[in-house]
Amino acid sequence: MEDHKQTEITQPQPLLDDQGHLLNPGYCKRNHYIYNKENIKKHRWRIKEWDYYMISDGRYMTELNFYNISIFAAMIADVIDLKTGKHYNDLVMEPSYPDKYKMSHAADKPFQFSYYKFGRKAEFITDASSHKLFFKGKYRRKDFKIDITGKRLPDQESITVATPFKNPHCFFYTQKLNCIQAGGTIKIAGQTIKYDPKDTYMVMDWGRGVWPWRNTWYWSNGSTVIDGKLFGFELTWGFGDESAATETAVFYDGKCHKIGRVSLEKDPEKERWMKPWHFISEDGRLDLTLTPGYHRSNGLIFLKLIGMKSNQVFGKFNGSVLLDDGTRIEVKEMPAFAEKVYNCW
Structure with missing residues (x-):
């Protein structure tokens, strides 16, 4: 990667x-x-x-x-x-x-x-x-x-x-x-x-x-409380030239911890949306798996010219992330979502 x-x-x-x-x-x-x-x-x-x-x-x-x-x-x-x-x-x-x-x-x-x-x-x-x-x-x-x-x-x-x-x-x-x-x-x-x-x-x-006019992106986001502190993540990629920065970060107790680019081990569109989504970061600091429980397919692209088509899944995340100081946060059964979106507008 x-x-x-x-x-x-x-x-x-x-x-x-x-x-x-x-x-x-x-x-x-x-x-x-x-x-x-x-x-x-x-x-x-x-x-x-x-x-x-x-x-x-x-x-x-x-x-x-x-x-x-x-x-x-x-x-x-x-x-x-x-x-x-x-x-x-x-x-x-x-x-x-x-x-x-x-x-x-x-x-x-x-x-x-x-x-x-x-x-x-x-x-x-x-x-x-x-x-x-x-x-x-x-x-x-x-x-x-x-x-x-x-x-x-x-x-x-x-x-x-x-x-x-x-x-x-x-x-x-x-x-x-x-x-x-x-x-x-x-x-x-x-x-x-x-x-x-x-x-x-x-x-x-x-x-x-x-x-x-035409773009595709992945987005996943969630928040919860772990060990009494607010924890969350923001994972977006595939949209524009990300060579200067990626839209990927972890949040803990009000602080932002920047991580490297994140990708999926397998494309969920090819693997079927309700199978697990495995997220990994290029710097090895994030390893999370989403087990979907609900799938929503939404939108329509008319004549392949205009519109939006999204596949969004909600479920539970499990895995771990490393903060800037090396602290490992264990994520267990965290409710959150992920999506893949095509748009022409």
Whole structure:
């Protein structure tokens, strides 16, 4: 497996130069990039921005996602009972343009985003230590409400990556916030689902960028408590030129431990999605196996020209990781997910 550089950005700096090129590809444990969106000159109608939250206690998985990809915008709410497979969702989609919605310039900085369309209401409120999520919509003509608050540790680190592509005007800029303990309620179809912060975790996937039409990526993420400390991992690869940094990290007690590139021992698409996924890192610090318990195939690519197709599995992770100081963390029956996604948009 080829070793990759891990170029750490440690000082505040602009993301893009005057021509819209990435100035310094790399990663941050705290987001030091300044998102100067106004410098995007070419492909402006290809700008993509989203705020995505996933919340799960191992039984119920909730997704709240707002994205604006210039030609259209969408607000999506999903709840899945991972035990029974029951799926509840609501979706609003509308034509859009690059600057129709003002979205945040960093995932963990104070910001309030509100969306009101077609009888739906959504609010994402970020402050110094929390994320408050609210959604009101419909499921089969009945009220569908989500009200969840996630709390970050004081001075918590994350992983931010700025990734280039062959086209110098393309880039991917993302920040992942892990190990957010979450609590709240979901009211849907005559039932109330309650999330207890003791065993419920939130991840925020915050993304901005301009990239080529066709892409494939792998993503796996999870959080839990091990030995009384918050533990999590962020594993993403296959998207853009990762020679300066990979989007791979382990989190423990609020600190980010950067690891090398991660890959799968076998392609799950060829091996069947519900067989174990074995994740290993090039530096030998991560060795985890996911045993799937639930598989979701989602999306469609129309005429091989536009759309998204994902295969996402939820299950239990077992294995070990090494922290920066050599401490070995044993992972046992940790609920988390992994996915492989193709997209043309």
